[in-house]
Amino acid sequence: MICTGCSCLCNDVVVNGTRIMNACIKGYRHIAGAKENRSEAKIENRTVSIDEAIEKAIEILKNSRNPIIFGLDTTTLEAQSLAIRLAEKLECYIDDNSSFCLGEIVEAIIKKDVPSTTLDDVRNKAYVVIYWGANPYTSLPRHMSKFTYYPRGEKRPRGYEEDRYLVVVDVRKSETAMLAKKNAKFLKVEKDDELVDSFLLAVDGKAGKFGSEVGVILKEMKKSDFNVLFAGLGLKYGISNMDRFFEMIKKINEKVAPLYLLPAGFHANMRGFNETLFEKTGFVNKYSFREKRSEKEFEFMELLKKECVDAALIVGTDPLKSLPFEIAKKFMKIKKIVIDPKTSLTSKVADVVIPSAISGVECGGKMVRSDGVRFKLEPLEEKEINDVLIFKKILEGV
Ligand code: SF4
CATH class of the missing domain: 3.40.228.10 (Dimethylsulfoxide Reductase, domain 2)
Structure with a gap:
């Protein structure tokens, strides 16, 4: 299989039952620990069905004046494309970790x-x-x-x-x-x-x-x-x-x-997000579909700092873990929807949590290595609920 533990996307990892060969310790933990610390569908900390969580996410996005979609560096090209379509439909901001990374x-x-x-x-x-x-x-x-x-x-x-x-x-x-x-x-x-x-x-x-x-x-x-x-x-x-x-x-x-x-960036598909957004808009990150341009002030952190957004759809990342305290306080005031296979600090305080599949381990798709080479993932299983399905449902709903 192709390990999605980091942007090396090692394509020589072999999984045989419980044996994982060729992976480094980080990759081993990514694959062997896939079932640990899983997130559950929640609305305001109450356990719900996945459909209910998706419905609530749609409601929040429809009622938001200025939402942002943020993250997406660990998901597939297919999910990233749908997220960009959603941002276009909502005429909102979209950004990923690369705006403060590479x-x-x-x-x-x-x-x-x-x-x-x-x-x-x-x-x-x-x-x-x-x-x-x-x-x-x-x-x-x-x-x-x-x-x-x-x-x-x-x-x-x-x-x-x-x-x-x-x-x-x-x-x-x-x-x-x-x-x-x-x-x-x-x-x-x-x-x-x-x-x-x-x-x-x-x-x-x-x-x-x-x-x-x-x-x-x-x-x-x-x-x-x-x-x-x-x-x-x-x-x-x-x-x-x-x-x-x-x-x-x-x-x-x-x-x-x-x-x-x-x-030498480390998120598995950060370059994929940059390339996908670039193909659509001519910019790699911090983009506003309303203003049709990319600016420093459209970075996730800047938008939070200036209180320009009222809702955030966070995908496969944990911003609360690294936000400066004053900005984290502002983040706490807005509506938060998290799509993530794992529980994180951000998912613990989110208004809505939608559990997903781990790209490359539990669902297929394509990713771009840090050098621009594209890979078709070879997952160990195919879970029905994955980022692509979730984005399709949200897109239909909004
Ligand atoms: S974590 Fe990175 S370096 Fe380690 S096996 Fe996975 S892709 Fe390769």
């Missing part, structure tokens, strides 16, 4: 503003592999062994022993940074902008703050016609000017050696 990076890649590649090509060809603000050891556990540093590839038959050069950029010595020992470099930065500046200066033959380290990395890049940089959440929050970062990628490509950019 949406900007994915948008630049989709628009072909920066060169990108596939994880399969990384495995086969990549020499310098840079993780910048990413800690795949915990967030994407098989990323390094399946695609980047450790595996042997067509043009990299000796793997990390001789055919790869790993660079880890982070504010602390993360677990991934601790692996940067053989043919590798760990660069501790306090201000990511300074490292971007150093690269930009170095390609023009000048020295910046990280002049000697950057010089070594660029020299390694020149040895190959295929290098890759994985951007993580730390990079997104560490860099104040993303355009300058993109300029750095372009300049390295022009003047040094080919360098491809890929997101």
Whole structure:
């Protein structure tokens, strides 16, 4: 089966009875723990039938002046398409976790503003592999062994022993940074902008703050016609000017050696949401179907902060767990509908909870890996109630 535990979408996981092979511990828990902590259909904490919960959700959405649909990164492309249709019908906001994660990076890649590649090509060809603000050891556990540093590839038959050069950029010595020992470099930065500046200066033959380290990395890049940089959440929050970062990628490509950019985000189908919304609207996230545009002020957090929404349909995510306290208080004031296979902090305070199936384990469909490659899921079973069915019913009802 294809594991949907993170955006690696590992397609070599084998399940034989209670035995789960090839999955990492995160994937194992995702699959073996599928039946734990399940949500139940509820209206104001009262157990109801699924149809009653869906009816109540329809009523809330119909009576709302400014609803938002938020989440969707762990569901299938088919469910995401229906959610976008629902947002269009309601003329409401739609957003996902990528607006405060790696949406900007994915948008630049989709628009072909920066060169990108596939994880399969990384495995086969990549020499310098840079993780910048990413800690795949915990967030994407098989990323390094399946695609980047450790595996042997067509043009990299000796793997990390001789055919790869790993660079880890982070504010602390993360677990991934601790692996940067053989043919590798760990660069501790306090201000990511300074490292971007150093690269930009170095390609023009000048020295910046990280002049000697950057010089070594660029020299390694020149040895190959295929290098890759994985951007993580730390990079997104560490860099104040993303355009300058993109300029750095372009300049390295022009003047040094080919360098491809890929997101190291962790939600299984976040890129799928970005691509699906982009196909429909030309934008990857934080979109208003009423205003027909995407703006920073349409981000889920911004809308809550400014009290611009009166109802939220939350799909497969748990925003209450990470919202700042003042914004969480505002979130508590609006109507909340949660569609989720699992109980979460958000589902515990929701007005309506609609239980669903775990995409990839209990229902099929398609997902997009973080590099843009599409996969057809191979679930262990097909549950009748899944996100697609729930969205179809809500769409009919509104
Ligand atoms: S790396 Fe991700 S997709 Fe692969 S087995 Fe682990 S959790 Fe599943």
